[in-house]
Amino acid sequence: MTPIIQLGIGGVGRALARQIVAVAPAIRRRYGIDLRYIAIADSRGIIAGDPTVSEEQVHQILAVKEAGHGLDSMTNAITDRHWIELLPATIAIVVDVTATSEHTAPLAAAVSAGHRVVLANKRPLCDEYDLFTALTERGATRYEATVGAGLPVIGVLQGLLDTGDEVLRIEAALSGTLGFLMSALEEGSSFAEAVWKAHALGYTEPDPRDDLSGADVARKALILARTCGIPVPADAVSAESLFPPQLATVSVAEFLQRLPEAEESVMERFAAARAAGNVLRYITCITPDNIEVGLRELPADHPLAGLRGPDNMISFTTRRYHDRPMVIRGPGAGVEVTATGVLSDIIATAREL
Amino acid sequence: MTPIIQLGIGGVGRALARQIVAVAPAIRRRYGIDLRYIAIADSRGIIAGDPTVSEEQVHQILAVKEAGHGLDSMTNAITDRHWIELLPATIAIVVDVTATSEHTAPLAAAVSAGHRVVLANKRPLCDEYDLFTALTERGATRYEATVGAGLPVIGVLQGLLDTGDEVLRIEAALSGTLGFLMSALEEGSSFAEAVWKAHALGYTEPDPRDDLSGADVARKALILARTCGIPVPADAVSAESLFPPQLATVSVAEFLQRLPEAEESVMERFAAARAAGNVLRYITCITPDNIEVGLRELPADHPLAGLRGPDNMISFTTRRYHDRPMVIRGPGAGVEVTATGVLSDIIATAREL
Ligand SMILES: NC(=O)c1ccc[n+]([C@@H]2O[C@H](COP(=O)([O-])OP(=O)(O)OC[C@H]3O[C@@H](n4cnc5c(N)ncnc54)[C@H](OP(=O)(O)O)[C@@H]3O)[C@@H](O)[C@H]2O)c1
Ligand SMILES: NC(=O)c1ccc[n+]([C@@H]2O[C@H](COP(=O)([O-])OP(=O)(O)OC[C@H]3O[C@@H](n4cnc5c(N)ncnc54)[C@H](OP(=O)(O)O)[C@@H]3O)[C@@H](O)[C@H]2O)c1
Numbered sequence: 001m002t003p004i005i006q007l008g009i010g011g012v013g014r015a016l017a018r019q020i021v022a023v024a025p026a027i028r029r030r031y032g033i034d035l036r037y038i039a040i041a042d043s044r045g046i047i048a049g050d051p052t053v054s055e056e057q058v059h060q061i062l063a064v065k066e067a068g069h070g071l072d073s074m075t076n077a078i079t080d081r082h083w084i085e086l087l088p089a090t091i092a093i094v095v096d097v098t099a100t101s102e103h104t105a106p107l108a109a110a111v112s113a114g115h116r117v118v119l120a121n122k123r124p125l126c127d128e129y130d131l132f133t134a135l136t137e138r139g140a141t142r143y144e145a146t147v148g149a150g151l152p153v154i155g156v157l158q159g160l161l162d163t164g165d166e167v168l169r170i171e172a173a174l175s176g177t178l179g180f181l182m183s184a185l186e187e188g189s190s191f192a193e194a195v196w197k198a199h200a201l202g203y204t205e206p207d208p209r210d211d212l213s214g215a216d217v218a219r220k221a222l223i224l225a226r227t228c229g230i231p232v233p234a235d236a237v238s239a240e241s242l243f244p245p246q247l248a249t250v251s252v253a254e255f256l257q258r259l260p261e262a263e264e265s266v267m268e269r270f271a272a273a274r275a276a277g278n279v280l281r282y283i284t285c286i287t288p289d290n291i292e293v294g295l296r297e298l299p300a301d302h303p304l305a306g307l308r309g310p311d312n313m314i315s316f317t318t319r320r321y322h323d324r325p326m327v328i329r330g331p332g333a334g335v336e337v338t339a340t341g342v343l344s345d346i347i348a349t350a351r352e353l
Numbered sequence: 354m355t356p357i358i359q360l361g362i363g364g365v366g367r368a369l370a371r372q373i374v375a376v377a378p379a380i381r382r383r384y385g386i387d388l389r390y391i392a393i394a395d396s397r398g399i400i401a402g403d404p405t406v407s408e409e410q411v412h413q414i415l416a417v418k419e420a421g422h423g424l425d426s427m428t429n430a431i432t433d434r435h436w437i438e439l440l441p442a443t444i445a446i447v448v449d450v451t452a453t454s455e456h457t458a459p460l461a462a463a464v465s466a467g468h469r470v471v472l473a474n475k476r477p478l479c480d481e482y483d484l485f486t487a488l489t490e491r492g493a494t495r496y497e498a499t500v501g502a503g504l505p506v507i508g509v510l511q512g513l514l515d516t517g518d519e520v521l522r523i524e525a526a527l528s529g530t531l532g533f534l535m536s537a538l539e540e541g542s543s544f545a546e547a548v549w550k551a552h553a554l555g556y557t558e559p560d561p562r563d564d565l566s567g568a569d570v571a572r573k574a575l576i577l578a579r580t581c582g583i584p585v586p587a588d589a590v591s592a593e594s595l596f597p598p599q600l601a602t603v604s605v606a607e608f609l610q611r612l613p614e615a616e617e618s619v620m621e622r623f624a625a626a627r628a629a630g631n632v633l634r635y636i637t638c639i640t641p642d643n644i645e646v647g648l649r650e651l652p653a654d655h656p657l658a659g660l661r662g663p664d665n666m667i668s669f670t671t672r673r674y675h676d677r678p679m680v681i682r683g684p685g686a687g688v689e690v691t692a693t694g695v696l697s698d699i700i701a702t703a704r705e706l
Contacts, residue, residue: 343516
């Protein structure tokens with residue numbers, strides 16, 4: 001049996017739990033792997049198995065969360081214990097699908113005790129560089145879903161590096177929201193209109209500044225660069241923000257209302273690109289000695305220029321993929337495809353145990 | 354130590370051996386895996402280790418092959434024994450980078466004895482369906498390099514299926530040579546001229562009919578379909594051939610000379626596509642109940658229509674990637690990138706042992 005502790009049971013966590021319940025019998029048949037939850041946690045409680053969490057209990061947990069309650073509302077919840085005490089003597093897989101930094105140190109402790117980690121949560125990899133290496137040494141932590149969700153990005157990059165290839169340049173469009181906005185501008189929308197629409201349709205985070213600041217993209221860039229072996233310190237990647245500093249601290253409602261204040265600078269960049277026959281994209285560019293995250297003018301024949309709408313796109317130019325890059329493209333967010341990435345990592349890890 | 358037997362030391366085999374020698378120390382440090390050859394074979398002899406083939410011996414083998422000799426010319430070569438007798442009591446990885454069917458049955462025997470297999474050679478997977486399942490059950494055989502060389506295709510597909518996704522449609526351009534030819538037609542070349550040029554530049558197989566028959570693409574289509582779980586019998590995938598039957602059996606020289614006989618039918622298809630505002634591509638299309646390999650008219654906004662030149666491109670439309678597919682693109686041939694695919698598979702397998 002492969003014991004799993006899952007931290008977080010929000011959108012991605014619920015999709016993951018449903019996928020695990022659905023495929024567990026096939027995985028048992030196909031690979032002889034018996035995936036079993038031994039604990040599931042949200043921000044308020046942990047349901048620990050006795051010794052494992054039954055399928056029925058998983059369904060109960062899903063029902064409780066879908067009803068909007070905390071796990072502490074379940075009779076058998078533990079609220080005063082840390083999950084690390086629930087780790088078994090055999091090797092377990094700890095899955096972090098929260099969005100907090102709270103578990104970073106315990107995850108590193110679990111790794112040093114020989115356990116394995118799978119992450120959709122980017123934060124544990126964006127702390128001090130030493131924590132990144134502690135988590136990832138000997139391939140103890142898999143984190144495919146942190147960049148591009150279910151798209152093959154991290155595993156591909158590690159495969160290239162492990163086989164002795166050398167990364168010359170990674171160029172990537174890693175924000176579906178910012179991709180959507182750039183396409184809207186190309187279709188004639190103003191910047192404020194595009195953001196209002198994206199916010200109303202739920203394409204942005206509840207606070208759209210979480211997307212527009214580029215902070216989430218900067219975290220992905222940091223993870224990619226560190227995966228390349230570049231020892232980038234925490235917070236060393238700065239992303240270009242698409243709104244002026246005076247809008248950083250106002251309420252969401254006020255921010256939305258004052259969005260036209262962000263209009264001019266973005267539209268100027270957009271018009272300049274268009275006048276030069278180029279396109280404007282919000283991209284990440286990583287080379288061995290530079291990391292950039294922000295708006296960039298690209299010539300029309302650039303691989304990332306062809307991107308429309310919310311797809312992610314990642315282009316690897318390496319010593320072996322030199323004249324023509326390897327390019328991955330597709331939806332880079334969404335709870336189902338993110339859970340797919342996480343579960344693939346869990347299965348790959350379980351096959352090693 | 355992870356023992357490796359490598360069958361074939363041609364273009365891909367030599368690139369692989371060089372990559373293994375180069376990365377072995379890093380792999381040892383990074384994953385605690387000690388990759389060691391215990392035997393290397395070509396069509397004429399086997400060099401068996403005592404107990405392992407030293408790095409110096411690997412360099413000797415590379416020098417002998419680069420000089421155009423057979424391994425039987427080396428003093429310690431074995432020519433009268435089968436590699437299966439060299440398999441150790443512990444689990445070994447057998448790597449087939451030949452282009453023969455000869456090892457199919459022994460590979461299946463090795464798998465049933467608990468060993469693992471890694472293939473760049475498509476043929477072992479294109480025999481009877483029972484042999485395919487015997488080789489691939491429990492994930493015993495990895496074969497990423499058989500489709501798209503170093504591009505992530507097979508692993509991605511297996512990841513989708515393992516996590517419970519459902520493939521609705523795979524559309525793919527899997528022949529660099531045929532991609533090159535289609536682009537040449539778009540640039541105004543005649544079909545015969547395009548083939549002559551591709552042949553002269555070494556872009557085709559020595560006998561260009563090996564490309565133009567579509568047989569190699571049909572093998573890739575068969576492997577993709579079987580990986581999807583479709584029990585396709587051997588030879589059940591028929592590819593559209595780009596030359597008429599009367600040219601099938603003549604010499605290569607005569608074939609090249611009589612190529613204008615193939616001109617009319619291809620150019621008619623090309624002109625019809627262009628007149629309809631479409632593009633002509635040689636593609637593979639797999640759905641749960643159909644497999645097609647051949648020329649197809651695609652609308653200009655189809656994901657595969659944007660392809661130019663010899664790149665491969667694979668588009669997965671699934672239940673989860675429904676509105677927008679996952680698309681992989683890049684060079685799908687070449688000895689270095691093929692060896693990258695093979696070595697990634699070897700490392701992934703070794704991490705499981
Ligand atoms: N959604 C996507 O498309 C996507 C794509 C790639 C990566 N990701 C990443 O995946 C992670 C999860 O995303 P999501 O969309 O599922 O977020 P979400 O819906 O907000 O869910 C977060 C979950 O984490 C739980 N949580 C918060 N603090 C916790 C703590 N200290 N201990 C244990 N659990 C805690 C929350 O508990 P409560 O239920 O009690 O609030 C909730 O169940 C995030 O890091 C996100 O960046 C998401
Ligand atoms: N090249 C690519 O870009 C590419 C891409 C994807 C997949 N592949 C596949 O990778 C495989 C190798 O390709 P390649 O380009 O390296 O071919 P290659 O240069 O022709 O090399 C084939 C090797 O196999 C050896 N061989 C033939 N019969 C054998 C036998 N019965 N036992 C042991 N060894 C035998 C040959 O021996 P001799 O040296 O004695 O002739 C030679 O060393 C093929 O299946 C190919 O389809 C190639």
